[in-house]
Amino acid sequence: MSRKGTLFVITGPSGAGKGTVLKKVIQSLDRLYFSVSATTRAPREGELDGVHYHFLTHEQFERLIAEERLLEYAQYAKNYYGTPLDPALQHLEMGEDVILEIELQGALQVKKRLPQSVPVFIAPPSFAELENRLRGRGTETEEVILQRLSIARKECAAMDQFRYVVVNDQADTAADELRSIILAHRCLTENRGFTLE
């Protein structure tokens, strides 16, 4: 009996509550590897290499690009951000499921590169609620909030390109749904690798 792992690509706008939902799912399932992104930006206080990010030099990152060892990558404010391919493949071969939490453009890149991956969009229940959540943090200026809302509207327009949509109204319900999606894929006949003896 040998099972194959599945790569789940999770995206959704800022304020959809991806972090909370994913934390609950990771606590409720075993055999789940949470992919760690690579970046060339400097670590912030308290950030650990290999935990929060793989902190790389520009040269190291560009070697990964040249060797096609990134599932996706992008450049923001002169720094690279990307998803290393090797650890994901290693965990999939060990029969573990892999979770990537990445922004929309990265998710669409992975979907193209690995069509067998499972794209999941975490959506807020409404734009009004999304605005409440972004304002509720109380840490951003009005300009930043309006900018985030505008980006969120654009990102949500891509929702139908995702296999699954998890609506995060209540975090427990959303976590139960995402956990169910992962568990259901483990039961697919071709993934299960079950032989009755």
Added chain:
Amino acid sequence: MSRKGTLFVITGPSGAGKGTVLKKVIQSLDRLYFSVSATTRAPREGELDGVHYHFLTHEQFERLIAEERLLEYAQYAKNYYGTPLDPALQHLEMGEDVILEIELQGALQVKKRLPQSVPVFIAPPSFAELENRLRGRGTETEEVILQRLSIARKECAAMDQFRYVVVNDQADTAADELRSIILAHRCLTENRGFTLE
């Protein structure tokens, strides 16, 4: 927001524990309709029309066959057994999921007739455990047990024709898996019918 229901076709050999698993799943999910079979055999003591079976006359049953209003049917010991199409379609249109628990040949018929249905095979963890369970009931003769085991081996050979396999080692785990399969299908983008406003 209007969601579409999904038809789940559940099969598995005698002794796999379908009944126990389904009972737990039905208790744990709403919007789930459990299809009631039709038969021409006489009701046994305590059996209620419309609850345990739809009890029909031969003429009524043959009219359903002629009008193609059965999802599948078979004849055993001169009696008909089958799955009425109309109630299943009605509940699917109401956005409810429908569960059919039927034997292997019926399940394969439904799979052909409604390719959008989701076939799930409930398997015992091993043939040794299946034999334990069949013997544990203590109600059957050796001949009947050996016959059931032989049928079970043939049925399990068809397992790979099912989209999902739920291995019923522990009933709670198996019920959690089947519930997850149903919940995951509710989150499929095309079933969810979610529009963000």
